Amino acid sequence: MESPVQYHAPLFQFLAKDSRFRLKVMYMSQRGVKPFYNPQLKMTLQWDIPVLEGYDYVFLNNHSPITDDGGSFWTLLNLGVHKTIAQEKFDAVWVHGYGYATCWLALLACQATGTPLFLRGESEDFFPRAKWKNQLRDLGLSVFLKQVAAALYIGSYNREFYLNHHVPEERLFYVPYNVDNDWFNVQTPERLEFRKQIRAELGLDENTVVFIMASKHRPDRYPMDVIQAFCQVPKDLNAALLVLGDGVLRPELEAYTQAYGDGRHIHFLGLIPQSKYPGYMGTGDILIHPSSETWGCAINEGISASLAVISSDQVLGWRDMVHPEVNGLIYPFHNVEALAKCIVSLAQQPERVQQMRQASRKLSEEMDFGVCADGVVAASERFGRVNHN
Incomplete structure (x- = not known):
């Protein structure tokens, strides 16, 4: 996970309360816990709700020399991810996308330790890209997706993306994007x-x-x-x-x-x-x-x-x-x-x-946190470490 954000933290809190999980979140950045500058908005932001309560987590040291937080591939380079994955002996490691160097380090760590890798993100084939960008992306994807034990798709376009890139249907599990329905209940x-x-x-x-x-x-x-x-x-x-x-x-x-x-x-x-x-x-x-x-x-x-x-x-x-x-x-x-x-x-x-x-x-x-939990459990039962080896 890149950094603590208000979208994902409630889901982690929900999963931590579910007896089917032993959850530990590895954060690559403290962006959001500490005030951060958003270059697109040109202002400094900080969440005013707790995003670290209710679940176990660790902040990995970022060794990237890039300090502009611009979201490029080398912005996040957390060399300690291998050690953490090796020590924790996870049944599976769930990464959010493949757009940072640390995601690839996690992939290598999972290969070295025999840990199944689950992928969840917003990848799609809908928007046009320059030919060279498509070729470069597809080259990287062909490597990354072959090592993915389960793809946790967030919606229909995302599901089509995985199928288009030859991820077998039996490795696809529905884990939708959503928010805390209790928190957004406006009928109180x-x-x-x-x-x-x-x-x-x-x-x-x-x-x-x-x-x-x-x-x-x-x-x-x-x-x-x-x-x-x-x-x-x-x-x-x-x-x-x-x-x-x-x-x-x-x-x-x-x-x-x-x-x-x-x-x-x-x-x-x-x-x-x-x-x-x-x-x-x-x-x-x-x-x-x-x-x-x-x-x-x-x-x-x-x-x-x-x-x-x-x-x-x-x-x-x-x-x-x-x-x-x-x-x-x-x-x-x-x-x-x-x-x-x-x-x-x-x-x-x-x-x-x-x-x-x-x-x-x-x-x-109908697409609440319970649906997410069931999707992750189904992926773990099918492709987690216990059933993977």
Whole structure:
């Protein structure tokens, strides 16, 4: 695991309570435990929720000479991973991806110690790449994937990736990306009261259909598409947009809103602390996710928080988290006019939105931590050390 993050720590805490596991997490970095600079947002961040409680872990020393934390292959070079794997005698080692040098060191350590290697990540074949990048990636993959005992796929595109790269189907196990459904439960009395409070502060009533964009304000997340689309909806609709997050594009987004918002309810709430994030998500009815990315963790959070979803068709997790016309709508990526039509359609049908919200929460519960645990157990029973040798 690269570093402690708010997405994965709750899963580790859940698995640690499951008697079927003896879990120890090897972290390659203390990024997140300590304040860290995010170059994409151009600001220093730190999680304000506990990400190290409730499970066993160790921080491996990073010997990389690269200090910019830019995410390149050589950013994380934890030479002690071999010693830790040899000492612990794990039944299996689960790595998140293959994009860092330490992932390959873990692969070598597993080979040397006879430890089965499990792989979980966001790999896909959907997005186009330069020919030389594909050739280089496929060369590395042909080596790495041959040594993988089990691939823990997170969703349908990820599953197709493994099959395309000749991982046998019997080595595939469903371990979906998800979030803590208890943490994001917005139907508690406290969260419902928070919803009323925030809406009142913003001048919105309970009948207002509230859309939420929860995204980093950077070019590759396309937040301007949402602002432009919302500025096209009729002003007489009882609808509002809450913009959560921050980043380099925020001044541009606010300037466009000031110029073209023309009285529409668009509210910039900034970067929300993780401890308060579910409450703010629960203030809304519909999540808009305009991005182009390999999964879409914001949609995980949205459906867990009982939000209907409008997603771009280039957020690859949509096939697993958004059932069109059931809990949301899908529109062509970067098509502002199509997005505006989706917004208007749902704003005009508040009763339908409530049905979609219920469907979202139900879907989130069908891909919860228990499903992950069962997937890892199935992989361990089939390919763990006890059954592997």
